[in-house]
Amino acid sequence: MDKKRLLVDMDGVMADVYAQFMAWEFRATGIQYRREDVIGVDEVQAFPNGKKHVYQKYFFESMPVMENAVEIMRQLTHAYELFIVTAAMEFPNSLPEKYRWLDTHFPFIHWKRRVFCGDKSVIQGDILIDDHFKNLDTFSGKTYLFTQPHNANSTDHGHERVANWLEIAEKLL
Amino acid sequence: MDKKRLLVDMDGVMADVYAQFMAWEFRATGIQYRREDVIGVDEVQAFPNGKKHVYQKYFFESMPVMENAVEIMRQLTHAYELFIVTAAMEFPNSLPEKYRWLDTHFPFIHWKRRVFCGDKSVIQGDILIDDHFKNLDTFSGKTYLFTQPHNANSTDHGHERVANWLEIAEKLL
Structure with missing residues (x-):
């Protein structure tokens, strides 16, 4: 039987965008945000210098990897026809x-x-x-909503929630 | 009625890859190839230094634009939900x-x-x-094969051939 095609988002799923925004915001301002401070707000808007940081060199390349993502992704690439699908065009x-981030962490x-x-x-x-939600809501297949501060207070819009990579492994492996 | 979604390839359709390979080959070796010399051969393989040039800075950014592509693409973006779909991952x-090439010629x-x-x-x-053909043969919608030296001698594999942008305009506008 053909393997199912699994599409995996990068920012906020494989890459810990919030950890990165918090680190860069702290470096720029000395203010230490916590995830609880930015619930329900879009990532870029949630941090005063967010719009500046996404245009700065090395911001995307130095993103921390989500816990357990590498090992579970490795297993998923065997079980599924796995594609990385990331919105990259807004910030060229x-x-x-x-690309280099993938080469480094997910070669x-x-x-x-x-x-x-x-x-x-x-x-x-x-x-x-x-x-x-903008990506999940228009998708015709099975959807998993990876919990992140910006969506944590929302209803699930009918998508199945996963809080971390161990939950992804439980459901998909 | 919803607009139809039209996918347009870059290299060999919007961008004149052969003109670029011939110019770079001439600059490197002094040998002037003509399109007739490279019929039936994959573009990168057709030129002795092709594999080197695709890794060189500015090769992709300085591609010549296919004749009439800009004006006809502009009209197509009104008539269709138009997406550029280009294979870019092999040469990161x-x-x-x-991206800059699109910004320059197709802003x-x-x-x-x-x-x-x-x-x-x-x-x-x-x-x-x-x-x-590798892209057209697996596509489930209507397909147009843009004639280029590498496919010029092949059968059409059931795709409708177009030789230039004026023919695209005739068929799609």
């Missing part, structure tokens, strides 16, 4: 940085399985793991 | 260069309508214009 400086994901796009509605697959 | 240095194509990928089979649409 992120394009080479995201087992072949370049054929990488998609950098603007609007994910053009990508087809059986399963999507993402942290943004 | 091409990622920012292709009217919003970043939301740009997809840089490895394997195009993951992209869904109604119509695809491409010069490579």
Whole structure:
């Protein structure tokens, strides 16, 4: 039987965007935000210097990896036809940085399985793991909502929630 | 009625890859190739230094634009939900260069309508214009084969051939 096609988002699923924003905000201002401080607000808007940081060199390339993501992704690449689908076009400086980030942390994901796009509605697959409703709500397959501060207070819009990579492993492996 | 989704390839359709390879080969070796010399051979393989040039800075960014492509693309963006779908992942240095190339020559194509990928089979649409059978043969919608030296001697594999942008305009506008 053909493997199911699994689409995995990068920012907020594989990459810990909030850890990065908090670290860069602290470095810029000395203010230490916690995840509890930014519940319900879009990531870039949640931090005073967020809009500046996404244009700064090395912001995307130096993103911390989500806990357990590497080992579980490695297993998922065997069980599924796995594609990385990431919105990279709004911040074009992120394009080479995201590519190198994948090479560094997920070198087992072949370049054929990488998609950098603007609007994910053009990508087809059986399963999507993402942290943004704008991507999940238009997807026709099975959807998993990765809990992040910006979506933590929302209803689930009918998507199945996962809080971390161990929960993804439980459900998908 | 919803607009049909039209996917347009960059290299060999919007961008004149052969003109670029011939110019760079001439600059490197003094040998002037003609399109007739490289019929039936994959673009990168057709030129002795092709594999070197695709890794060189500015190769992708300085590609000549296909004749009439800009004006006809501008009209197509009104008539269709148009997405650029380009295989950029094999040569990651091409990622920012292709983005800037679009900004320079096709600034009217919003970043939301740009997809840089490895394997195009993951992209869904109604119509695809491409010069490579590997992309057209797996596409479920209507397909147009843009004639280029590498496919000029092949059968059409059931795709409708177009030789230039004026023919695209005739068929799609």
